[in-house]
Amino acid sequence: MKILVTGGAGFIGSNLVDKLISLYHDVVVIDDLSTGRVENLNSEAKFYKMDICDKDILEVFKKEKFDIVYHMAAQIDIQKSIKDPINDAMINIIGTINILEACRKSNVNKIIYSSTAAAYGNPNYLGIDEEHYKEPISFYGSSKLSSEYYIPVYSRLYDLDYTILRYSNVYGIRQDKNGEGGVVSIFLENIMNYKDVTIFGDGSATRDYIYVEDVVNANINSIEYGNGEVFNIGTGKYTSVIELFGIMKNIANKNIDVVFEDERLEDIKDSYFEINKSLSMLNWKPEFCLEYGLRKTMEYYESKYI
Incomplete structure (x- = not known):
């Protein structure tokens, strides 16, 4: 086509x-x-x-x-x-x-x-x-x-x-720091450069x-x-921002700290999808767990930095 x-x-x-x-x-x-x-x-x-x-x-x-x-x-x-x-x-x-x-x-x-x-x-x-x-x-x-x-x-x-x-x-390869999933690429850039990561709020906010x-x-x-x-x-599962950082830090095996800043008013506290309609009518389901996807993403960016 x-x-x-x-x-x-x-x-x-x-x-x-x-x-x-x-x-x-x-x-x-x-x-x-x-x-x-x-x-x-x-x-x-x-x-x-x-x-x-x-x-x-x-x-x-x-x-x-x-x-x-x-x-x-x-x-x-x-x-x-x-x-x-x-x-x-x-x-x-x-x-x-x-x-x-x-x-x-x-x-x-x-x-x-x-x-x-x-x-x-x-x-x-x-x-x-x-x-x-x-x-x-x-x-x-x-x-x-x-x-x-x-x-x-x-x-x-x-x-x-x-x-x-x-x-x-x-999130994934070729993502920049903008957009809703950009927190992954922001964290990744900081981790690759041994910089502390900033989290707005207490890190308990969840996303899919x-x-x-x-x-x-x-x-x-x-x-x-x-x-x-x-x-x-989406995946129908939720992960907190602080959990996301922990997974990425463990994959990178680098000693990076978190700096907490005030919550932003325009940020939604918690969000994740129910995906039964996609499963049944779109003949689709998510195949990649978060750790696998983050590992693949980090491997891609590591190859760019080397």
């Missing part, structure tokens, strides 16, 4: 592109390289350096004639969204509408959209299922949720199939950390399964 990955030079997007190419799909990447990196690009993918808000994107769609569009390009930094909500909305809402318009005008069969646990806000109960009330506490969460609402309308009006995937805290390869597999399954549905993509 002919497949587009927006944000295909980024963390999750580039891992997905590699997998799609290994499955013999014809892959095109659109990325403005504002956060994505040239070195992440697969040489077998065709690349367009473009902003997703660029109106000329339609010409790319008409030329390439995509079957499937993975829309992963986004502004993912919660702190940046709070400092500059207009820019966040332009990328995450207007950019998504621009992609949807291009899908409509070029007869794309299906769009697979990367969303976020930030759409839920502070949970009323744990684990969070797909029906949980949604009340984002950041502009990032609000903009991603807004785009979720546009997609089913395009589907009803223009017969565009879709699947929406809400990720928990994704999922390895990037599991997220890629959920995206692959979304080609065939999950039409017209929204899915939580």
